[in-house]
Amino acid sequence: MVIDSDAGNEIDDQFALAYALNASDQVETVAVYAAPFATSRFSVADRVRHALEECGRVVSLCNLREPPTLLPGADAYLPTRALPATSPAADHLIALASAPATVAASEAGRPLYVVVIGCTTNIAAALLLAPEIAGRIAVVGDAAYPHHWPWRNRSYNLEQDVRAARVLFDRAPLVYIPGYQVAEQLTLMQEEAEQQVTPCGELGAFLWQLFPRCHPRQACSHVMWDIGQYRPPDRTSLDLLARRPDPTSDPGPALAPTQLSPPGHA
Numbered sequence: 001m002v003i004d005s006d007a008g009n010e011i012d013d014q015f016a017l018a019y020a021l022n023a024s025d026q027v028e029t030v031a032v033y034a035a036p037f038a039t040s041r042f043s044v045a046d047r048v049r050h051a052l053e054e055c056g057r058v059v060s061l062c063n064l065r066e067p068p069t070l071l072p073g074a075d076a077y078l079p080t081r082a083l084p085a086t087s088p089a090a091d092h093l094i095a096l097a098s099a100p101a102t103v104a105a106s107e108a109g110r111p112l113y114v115v116v117i118g119c120t121t122n123i124a125a126a127l128l129l130a131p132e133i134a135g136r137i138a139v140v141g142d143a144a145y146p147h148h149w150p151w152r153n154r155s156y157n158l159e160q161d162v163r164a165a166r167v168l169f170d171r172a173p174l175v176y177i178p179g180y181q182v183a184e185q186l187t188l189m190q191e192e193a194e195q196q197v198t199p200c201g202e203l204g205a206f207l208w209q210l211f212p213r214c215h216p217r218q219a220c221s222h223v224m225w226d227i228g229q230y231r232p233p234d235r236t237s238l239d240l241l242a243r244r245p246d247p248t249s250d251p252g253p254a255l256a257p258t259q260l261s262p263p264g265h266a
Contacts, residue, residue: 006118016226033089035118045075084125097133117226124164183228
């Protein structure tokens with residue numbers, strides 16, 4: 001699979017990347033793309049560079065033998081629904097989805113999964129540039145408010161680039177994880193992260209410090225929306241981040257060598 005992330009916008013992207021990269025016994029992440037996003041203080045181009053740097057930090061701290069390809073996405077949103085915003089990320093996705101192995105796998109019912117945990121500009125651009133890849137990929141994403149919500153069209157990942165969202169809905173097979181009432185169940189308390197994630201080496205320490213950086217004035221919990229794309233939202237996703245050897249319990253199935261480890265362990 002590939003992951004398209006706006007890491008640095010909130011803190012759940014970094015946790016989601018850490019989970020995916022350390023669950024190589026369950027999923028193979030071959031590429032990570034930096035998705036565009038904007039704030040009142042910074043441009044889309046600035047934020048893409050920031051997302052790329054933040055994704056790079058997580059990838060580096062995972063200390064993988066074969067790290068995924070890391071590429072920047074578009075530095076602007078789609079100018080029109082027919083005109084793509086080109087980028088190294090879009091070009092890579094096209095090449096990957098067009099590779100003979102991917103084509104053969106998709107024909108056998110095993111599409112290339114594209115996990116979107118940011119706005120959809122990069123994926124929409126690839127679909128516009130190479131419409132034929134739609135039959136070889138399956139996009140997995142969460143977004144949108146429920147119908148009763150007073151701000152029905154203010155879902156962040158969709159409203160950032162509405163044209164791209166429409167392209168995605170029109171052209172690609174989509175596995176949709178409802179954000180509210182489903183993915184929102186994946187909450188992580190700051191105290192829980194301090195106790196269970198901080199001891200897990202340099203990566204755990206990095207993930208922990210995201211909490212006070214995002215919520216500087218108070219202890220809190222944070223919804224880890226983006227972990228929901230990797231499996232049905234339950235505590236198991238967070239358990240993988242916090243799992244440490246317990247000599248009194250059944251070790252169960254072996255995890256990948258890249259799982260998070262306490263300090264001093266390989």
